[in-house]
Amino acid sequence: MKKMLNVAVIGGGPAGCAFSCFCQKAKITVFEKNEPLKTLLYTGGGRCNLAHAEFDIKDLARNYPRGEKFLYSVFYRFSTSDTLKFFKSLGIDTYVQNDKRIFPKTDKASDVRDAMLEKLKKGHVDFIRENVVKLEKCADVFLLNDKYEFDKVVIATGGHAGYSLAQNLGHNIIEPKPSLVGLITLEKFNLEGVSLRNTCMRVKNLKKTLVGDLIFTKNGISGPLAYIVSSLFARATYDESNPIELTIDFGCINLVEMLDKNGKKDVKNCISEIVPKSVAEYIVNHAEVEGKKCFEITKDKRKILEKFLNEFPVNVVGHEKHGEVVTCGGVDLKEINPKTMESRIVDGLYFCGEVADIDGFCGGFNLQNAWSTAYVAADGVLCSRCGL
Ligand SMILES: Cc1cc2nc3c(=O)[nH]c(=O)nc-3n(C[C@H](O)[C@H](O)[C@H](O)COP(=O)(O)OP(=O)(O)OC[C@H]3O[C@@H](n4cnc5c(N)ncnc54)[C@H](O)[C@@H]3O)c2cc1C
Numbered sequence: 001m002k003k004m005l006n007v008a009v010i011g012g013g014p015a016g017c018a019f020s021c022f023c024q025k026a027k028i029t030v031f032e033k034n035e036p037l038k039t040l041l042y043t044g045g046g047r048c049n050l051a052h053a054e055f056d057i058k059d060l061a062r063n064y065p066r067g068e069k070f071l072y073s074v075f076y077r078f079s080t081s082d083t084l085k086f087f088k089s090l091g092i093d094t095y096v097q098n099d100k101r102i103f104p105k106t107d108k109a110s111d112v113r114d115a116m117l118e119k120l121k122k123g124h125v126d127f128i129r130e131n132v133v134k135l136e137k138c139a140d141v142f143l144l145n146d147k148y149e150f151d152k153v154v155i156a157t158g159g160h161a162g163y164s165l166a167q168n169l170g171h172n173i174i175e176p177k178p179s180l181v182g183l184i185t186l187e188k189f190n191l192e193g194v195s196l197r198n199t200c201m202r203v204k205n206l207k208k209t210l211v212g213d214l215i216f217t218k219n220g221i222s223g224p225l226a227y228i229v230s231s232l233f234a235r236a237t238y239d240e241s242n243p244i245e246l247t248i249d250f251g252c253i254n255l256v257e258m259l260d261k262n263g264k265k266d267v268k269n270c271i272s273e274i275v276p277k278s279v280a281e282y283i284v285n286h287a288e289v290e291g292k293k294c295f296e297i298t299k300d301k302r303k304i305l306e307k308f309l310n311e312f313p314v315n316v317v318g319h320e321k322h323g324e325v326v327t328c329g330g331v332d333l334k335e336i337n338p339k340t341m342e343s344r345i346v347d348g349l350y351f352c353g354e355v356a357d358i359d360g361f362c363g364g365f366n367l368q369n370a371w372s373t374a375y376v377a378a379d380g381v382l383c384s385r386c387g388l
Pocket residue numbers: 010011012013014015016031032033034035036037038039040042043044045048049050051130131132133156157158159160161162324325326352353354355363364365366367368370
């Protein structure tokens with residue numbers, strides 16, 4: 001009888017634990033320097049947005065500024081519906097929110113975590129609480145931290161750590177940069193905490209209009225819409241002399257008619273019917289029409305107000321230094337086989353999750369990447385055994 005494959009998983013986050021759930025025909029040891037699946041607890045504000053209701057593989061892959069083409073074959077093997085089936089098999093029922101984000105029915109990330117850990121308890125999976133700082137390959141055997149030997153190793157260390165393990169085995173690391181992060185603007189809005197729902201935003205030199213929720217922060221903007229911009233521009237250089245030029249369209253169709261109809265009304269109150277009151281205050285201040293009635297607004301000022309309402313300017317000059325949701329960059333995808341997630345440089349070494357140079361927008365795409373690459377890596381490990 002064949003001896004069971006002895007596999008080490010470095011990193012017990014969503015990707016490493018999903019791999020261990022999928023690879024139960026092997027003997028698995030998960031090395032986790034922290035609590036297993038701790039990162040999952042913070043996802044989706046504690047609700048765990050575990051997938052996105054996009055069932056077409058190409059449309060799903062379009063949500064990954066890094067990794068789109070690589071993910072075609074990965075998603076062909078395991079995508080949204082497989083994620084839902086997998087969680088159903090663990091006893092986790094899900095629901096789809098209006099914006100297509102998928103959550104567990106209980107809205108508790110801890111339930112998803114508990115269900116995965118329960119599954120691992122029943123399998124051939126051991127956890128060792130240890131930081132892996134050294135990984136070598138001697139002949140056909142991997143040596144971890146100078147003391148543990150394994151047939152195969154999976155690196156699932158996420159977006160902040162573990163790059164040196166891959167680098168020391170000859171892999172190229174695409175420089176990590178924050179993505180899905182708050183943005184710093186040239187404008188000092190003084191609108192901290194004000195949120196805009198379902199807002200349309202245009203980006204100079206980008207053809208499509210972006211839509212989503214936005215929140216003003218102390219230094220600029222954040223929220224899903226700002227995250228899309230941060231993700232699209234994660235590799236770009238921008239600063240005060242070369243900002244990312246954005247405009248918000250508040251959808252004001254006919255300002256002239258509105259001002260005429262409300263002649264005696266204070267212009268700020270009139271504009272507050274289109275935008276939140278504090279934003280209206282900012283606009284009338286900048287258009288220098290504070291305290292004026294609608295009928296007092298001259299033609300030139302009407303033009304200025306109209307521009308603010310249809311092309312409210314936001315110039316992005318930097319991003320926040322902390323608090324990014326994902327990292328863009330990681331192990332170069334040219335060095336990973338998308339059919340198996342095996343390294344093209346070191347036989348028997350696999351990657352899954354955010355450690356690879358894959359990152360998606362906000363909305364469940366990053367966890368989908370963790371589940372899908374974990375599945376393909378598990379299949380890759382098991383098939384290497386059967387010689388397929
Ligand atoms: C606040 C927040 C909210 C988020 N919400 C969502 C969401 O709702 N939906 C979504 O799709 N995505 C979300 N994401 C992104 C998502 O959490 C990540 O993409 C996902 O966790 C990546 O999984 P991973 O297993 O690859 O990496 P990680 O989750 O980072 O896990 C890696 C694990 O490896 C361990 N580790 C690292 N190096 C070593 C080492 N050398 N030795 C031992 N252990 C090691 C770490 O301790 C960690 O537990 C969110 C991210 C954040 C920060």
